[in-house]
Amino acid sequence: MRILLVEDDAEVARFVRKGLQEAGHNVEHAANGRDGLFLAASEQFDILVLDRMLPGGVDGVRLVETLRGQGNRTPVLFLSALSAVDERVKGLKAGGDDYLVKPFAFAELLARVEALGRRPTVEAPATKLKIADLEMDLLSRTVTRGGKRLEIQPREFRLLEHLMRHAGQVVTRTMLLEKVWDYHFDPQTNVIDVHVSRLRQKVDKGFDKPLIHTVRNAGYMIRAEG
Template sequence: MRILFVEDDARTADYVNQGFAQAGHVADVIRDGRDALVHGMNERFDVMVIDRMLPGLDGLSLVKALRASGNTTPVLFLTAVGGVDDRVDGLEAGGDDYLVKPFAFSELMARLNALARRPPARTEKIKLQVADLEIDLLRHSCRRGSVVIDLLPREFALLNYLMQNESRVLTRTMMLAQVWDFHFDPQTSVVETHISRLRSKIDKPFDRPLIHTIRNTGYSLHA
């Protein structure tokens, strides 16, 4: 079992990671919430174990961002924050289980094994399609109709985010966070520039535009 383990306390991280290794599992140990978000969105794991109190990005925000990106990997919160309201907040944020510190490692493994046995909530898509526009997430390829479209990595990531959220209105702030991992306003036109580039490649050469500007709000991709 491959595990993403997000824990900033060195002693807890070392203890649990040693237990994972002895049980025959491989864990990627991350200490910072923002680093964990990037890792979780770009790598595949069987389960994730996430603390709530993290530097960079707290555990609740981390899981919410993962779920918003379409990540359905089971998540267990492992934290000292154990009130009823805290557990409810964790589950409503997208967590699948909640274990309060101090804990027995045997119980942690039993809960993770149970999560790993659950069938996935949905099959992860390899290809996304809106109208005649299609992207292949494995090959990082894009085509519209019979025309192959060459996209730069950030253009592909932005188009992927738009297509994952077909017909939803996405704000500039949402795109900065999900595509560029900016959780602040960099005071640049990076979003507008990349939207313009995408339009020049997937809209302008064709009869029907797919990227729509929602005035004073953001952008939406739909037929």
């Protein structure tokens, strides 16, 4: 993917850029808002990673508002040292698609960037999701594996749906917490792990090939081959 990183802190920029490049992405970097806006408006990117506070008169929020005003719909991930909920809401309202508070683990950033970048640009109203022999029917809200119906509770359904929509991508615990439960706080305990392991019991138990994988130091991933 072609990624534009707008970040004024040289060290963070270097670290993020290196990490994203190692993950196989093509990264352009701008150190201030004005250059960032110029690049974002004149070239095609798959995703923009913006610091919320930028020098040069154009901060992250202004940059996104300007782009959205021009009809540019490139997904935007905000990086910010401002953790207050208001700030998150402000960022998302301005047209940001995701919000990551500094300091962050690189795995978290990478997972979010990939989730945003591979999001279908036109939300195709898929009615079925399928990974190997695991099938999810979004209309009847049923899940089958190898033709056998699985007993899945509503919340587990949403958890599995989120994993399946991002099949082959790492989904972090925080992402699940935010996207499946809409919680923006630290649950203190490894609640997400408990939920995933419960889901795993239903989806993978009794089948040869496990589909839900734990990615060390990052999160979970659903994929066909072990």
